[in-house]
Amino acid sequence: MSYQSNYPAFHLGAGGYQPYPNSGPPPPPSLDNYHANSAYNMNNAVSMLDMALQGKLQPYQMPWSVPGYQMPMVQQLHQQSAHFHVQPQGQFQPQPMEMPTTTLLKSVDAHSLQDQMQYQLQMHQTITDMYKSGQDPSEKKPEEIIEKVEEEPKVATAEAVQQSNVSEDISLKVKAEMKRVFVAELMRRQVVSGTFEITEGTVKPFRRYEAGDPVAAWYSKNRGEDKTGQPWDAECDCEYLRDAMKGLGTNDDAIIHVVSTRCNLQRQELKAIFKTIYGRDLIKDIKGELSGDYKELVMALFIAPAEYDAWCIKEAIYGLGTDEQALVEILLTRTNEQIKEIRQAYPDVIHKKKTAKASKFEKDIANDTSGDFKKLLISASMGRRYEISHDKLSQAVQEVVNPDDGSGTGMYEVNYRLLSDQDKAKNEAKQLYKAGEKRWGTDEETFNRIFSSRDYYQLRATWDEYVKLTQRDILNSVDRETSGDFRAGLRAIVMNIRSRPMFFAEKLRDSMKGLGTDERTLIRIIVSRSEIDMVQIKECFLQLTKKTLWRWIKEDTSFNFKKLLQALVGKN
Known part of the structure; x- marks a missing residue:
């Protein structure tokens, strides 16, 4: 399926971006622009690369x-009715009801x-x-x-x-x-995902070459050195990639293997080492060998996460029309620290060939959206949602007690009721009720104020109280009282706070459901979530569709684009 590229090449003329079909993104930044302690780094808040260089740690042992x-989770009280569709024979048959x-x-x-x-x-x-x-x-x-x-x-x-x-x-x-x-680990988890819940990516730091590894096999054959069991070596990967692109044709399997099994931080290292040992730009070499959706996916994987998010936001805004879905998907699901990193990266994305004096982040969002939806996005773009403090979390972490004799087990759990103010939850549930269900029309400002500023656990408590007060789930009221992009934004906040993996599982399903495929959404979600919570997204996807994400990708995409997507999400 051909479409206008989501990652246009930089136009070298008088200072604009010219979107070319399937052009791929501009050359990603150097390693200097990627920080191992980024809020996008799932593996550790400490720079493990720095520790490795100092001899304190083997490279990439995260x-x-x-x-x-x-x-x-907050109870959803609405019932799903069975949907009907017309079979080729003209007879009505009920579709299976979703859980x-x-x-x-x-x-x-x-x-x-x-x-x-x-x-x-x-x-x-x-x-x-x-x-x-x-x-x-x-x-x-x-x-x-x-x-x-x-x-x-x-x-x-x-x-x-x-x-x-x-x-x-x-x-x-x-x-x-x-x-x-x-x-300490839960606090770090909040920086990455906004909650204290388990998340795990399908793409992790590559630590050492195992028996049968393609890079190790190539190195043994061509360099006479056995790398089996040895720590990851960026130079070995670069030699392997260079060989895959030399001469006529391209060894796509080699590119797919390396790109899908190395984390983003390691890909940044590959760019630097490749230029060091060959005097060539790895990204330009790869771009010259690939095409179409496959090339765009590979290019996206070589961009640092914050810059990639900033680039997608820029693409959602600039040019004809606005991709509201992309704005909702990024701005309403990233944590405070990630939003701050996006804001820092955005000026350089807009002014790629000159030093940016000021960020146009909020201005661009405001100029391309309107009404209550614009206000919701501006609130999110501040990156100032309340968060749980270390002291508050420490008080809420309690030892699990043996129910038989009341003795401590040495295990710990979070008492979530201590993370939220129950009186405030009841009060703000009433405010939401008065702003919506109880009045003629809707006070959108109240919804924006509460949804955009409260921490995740306070909002969960508020929505629990809302159910008790109104006998409606908050999503039911959002659907009844709001409309358009503003409703989509509020729904995204609710689903994201309840379960971010479920939110992205639904988005992935929708990108492949029906006729045609929304490749740009498919690329954006898989690239941005592959190192954060793709394991949980796959679990949710399986329960939503009764098929694995790997199987959906197999049936909905093709060729090397399909191979790389499947490699990123994993079969199991």
């Missing part, structure tokens, strides 16, 4: 993130809780072993503890934790250390 618990979203969300919650408890058991065992061996975990940074759990996973059970043969003094120290590491 720690496993510690997931947080999910709270019960209500609330049921899907509860299923995701249960899975997340199970994963979280298992990981905490492993962490408990690791910390206990450190104390037994004479080490003091409290002298280490939380991310160092998490890294050790990842490097040396322990097979642990609740029974083993309860029966661990340690002194009372060590037991107390382990509990204190568990809480410290748990709280």
Whole structure:
């Protein structure tokens, strides 16, 4: 399917952007513009690349993130009726009724809780072993503890934790250390996803070459050096890529393998090393070899996340018409820190060939949208939504108690009621009721004020109270009381705060549903979520459609574009 490129090439004339069909984005920035401690970096808040260069860590041995618990989602009270469609024979047949979203969300919650408890058991065992061996975990940074759990996973059970043969003094120290590491990781999780819930990407840092790895096999054959079991080496990848693009034809399988199995930070390193050893621009070489949607997907993967989001926003605004869906999808789902990074990147996206003196971020949004929808987007573009403080979270993290004897288990959970002000939730539920259901017309300003500023857990509490007050789910009232893009924006906020993976699963389904495919949305979501929460998105997608995302991509796309998309999302 041909369409106007979502990533136009920079027009070298008098200072504008000229959209060319399937032109791909401009050359991505250098490694200097990507920060390992970016709010988009799921792997660690600390620059692991810097640590590796200092000899403190093997390259790209990123720690496993510690997931947080999910709270019960707000009940959705609307019932879904069966839909009918005409069969070729002319007879009406009912379509299978989709499972209500609330049921899907509860299923995701249960899975997340199970994963979280298992990981905490492993962490408990690791910390206990450190104390037994004479080490003091409290002298280490939380991310160092998490890294050790990842490097040396322990097979642990609740029974083993309860029966661990340690002194009372060590037991107390382990509990204190568990809480410290748990709280620190949850705070980092809030920066990346806005919640304390488990998320995991399908694309992770590539650590070492395993047996059968194509790069290791090529290097052994052509360089006579066995890389099996060795840490990732950017120079090896660059030699492999150079060989794939030399001469007539292109080894697309080689490009797909490297691009889909290295994280964004590693791709930035590849650009720098490629130019160092060859004096050539990797991006220009790749662009010259590829075409169409496949090229656009590869180019998008080589752009740093914040700049990619800024580029997509710019593309949604500039030119004829406005892509409201893209604006909603990006601005209403990113965290405060991610919005701030987008704002910093935006001037350079607009003024690629000159130094930007001021950001046109808010002005561009305001000039291209209108009414209540414009106000909603401007509110989101500030990146100032309230967040849970470290002290407040620390008070809410409580030890899980054994129900039989009331003793502590050494495991921790978040008491979500302590994260929200229940009186305020009741009061603002009443305000929303008065602004919508109770009056003729709608007070959109009240909806904007509450939806755009409150932290995720306060809003969840407010929506819970709203159900009790009105006997309606908040989405039902949003649909009844608002319309157009403003309604779409409010719905996006609700679904994003309830379950961001479910929100993106629905968007992916819609991009491939029916005749034709919305390739630009498909590329944007898979690229931007592949390192953040694609594992959870796939789980939600399967429950929504009864097919895997991998299978939908297989049936709806083709050739190398299909291969790379499938490699990014994974089959399992």
